Amino acid sequence: MSSVNRVNSVNDMKQRYDVVVVGGGAAGLGGALALSRARRSVLVIDAGDPRNAPASHVHNYLGREGTPPAELTAIGRAEVAGYGGEIVRGGVVSAERLPGDEGFRVVTEDGSAVVARRLLVTTGIVDDLPPVPGLAERWGREVLHCPYCHGSEVADRPIGVLSTGPLSVHQALMWRQWSDDVTLFRHTGPEFGDEEYEQLAARGIAVVDGEVTGLEITDDRLTGLRLAGGRVVAREVVVVQPRFTARSAVLESLGLVPVAQEAAGHVIGSYIAADPSGATEVPGVWAAGNVTNLMEQLIGAANAGLRAAVAINADLIADDTRRAVEARRAGSGVVIG
Template sequence: MEVFRMDDNEQRYDVVVVGGGAAGLSGAVALSRARRSVLVIDAGLPRNAPATHVHNYLGREGTAPSELLAVGRGEAAGYGAEITEGTVVSAEKLAEGEGFRVVREDGTAVVARRLLVTTGLVDELPPVPGLAERWGREVLHCPYCHGWEVRDRPIGILGVSPMAAHQALMWRQWSEDVTLFRHTGPEPTDEEYEQLAARGIAVVDGEVAGLDVTGDRLTGVRLAGGRVIAREAVVVQTRFTARSEVLRTLGLAATELDMAGYVVGTYIAADPAGATDVPGVWVAGNVANPLEQVIGAASAGLKAAAAINADLTAEDTRSAVAAHRR
């Protein structure tokens, strides 16, 4: 990895947090409370922006995603963190002991002793007309995030992988009317067919051509042959693609996430506290764990912040001892 020298005119922080979602803001609050200088650079692209509410977040149940982030920004700023909008395009390792130069798309740069990257992921939807327009409304992926809101309604599962039968059985907890559309997914095994039948889940062969919408509400799933089956919610398995562009500039490549022999996305590998293979760089939230919900992302941000502060404390102590000896 190429090593650069620090520009004395660039603003220097203990920690730069790249990404201002739940993980990033949680980390910023903890680090600011630890009296570290913190800058949060947020591109304004939260994964859950299409959703109307955050769920399973103790004390914040039903809060709008935008409201949760606004509260988090206020809390971080209240302890001294600086928060700015912008997109980070690269991070460069500086000479030993000088940290990292973080460069934004407008060419401006700051220097950080440590980096916490919480850039999240992108949900890539199957290429079926109508899915993107209803995403986060009646087109859903997580039963714990949205199951309660569509309870007792007709639900369709769009099969695209070997996980489809598992999804159907899971969503059956929230509704007795669940239909598995095989679409492009593999045929269920004999055992899965038996399980689906035992739970009263219908299986429909053939590819899905699109969705039917009436009065701005999803009313059905349209098959390639023209048949429409009434549904009020559709469950999809998205591909979780880590927003790892900044990390790639530091030499960190994304790892494929495999479930049941099927690659469902990518993530950045890290230890339990979020430390990556590049010393001084931590990750938290969906960029490190695609399956993490909002409250889990916030917890991961806190855990990474504590590890970062401990690492900085150790460095500060080494420097103080060296100065003391002199």
């Protein structure tokens, strides 16, 4: 294996970097690529558990439509390494600000530590699925949530939408764009209003009462949803609404607190607040991708990583300039003020 494609071990890390990127998905690699091209010393620490691992292909990524997720990650790693960026496999357990302007100490699971002048955290989110037996095992295959990610691949198939919150009618109406055979299962969700029933009826979406207790699988394929009374409704795809939970432990160790995101009065997840460049409330710390935007898709996450990288490099340039001016003044004996 060439050195460009090699992923280093934690033991290969240097002691100090301009930027440490925590998370090696699209946002992390997008930021690391721009920073490496800007001639910054960059370390990416990747836990190796990407959110899109269950998916067979990525979509809506211009120029890479249909690429397997692992292949896209390998391409990104090679590009980062090609410009001198370093990538290690491992998890980060915490980060702390060092005294003065010395940056941050980043600690990994094995107790190793490095110092970074700036941090870019791209740890993503976790999809917490409804507690129905069998859903997790089919996640990313026939159990889906985003029609823009998977709708085209299951178009015209019998789709079931599992209601667990107030967004289920919206989901059903949205997925109706990809199939004329959509059934909305009431499950544990709230009662629908008259206007919602009228919308569903107008779009030909059937409603099934009762709680879903499991999936029917035949020859390793989803064939239906089983209700509490034993009835099985034939379906080939089931749509769910996960709760999106930010992987925010590293950011929380720096004092940042996750923010709850609501939709229709229902909490759908948590994220870390950041400005459009990804800058958080902690100076020197940026975040990008799903950890700060629950609805970001892959190509948007890569772009968010790029935006953060540009902001980080600008901040480092300002810091480099300040240090250079101080050194020049000290060398010349000039005293200002």
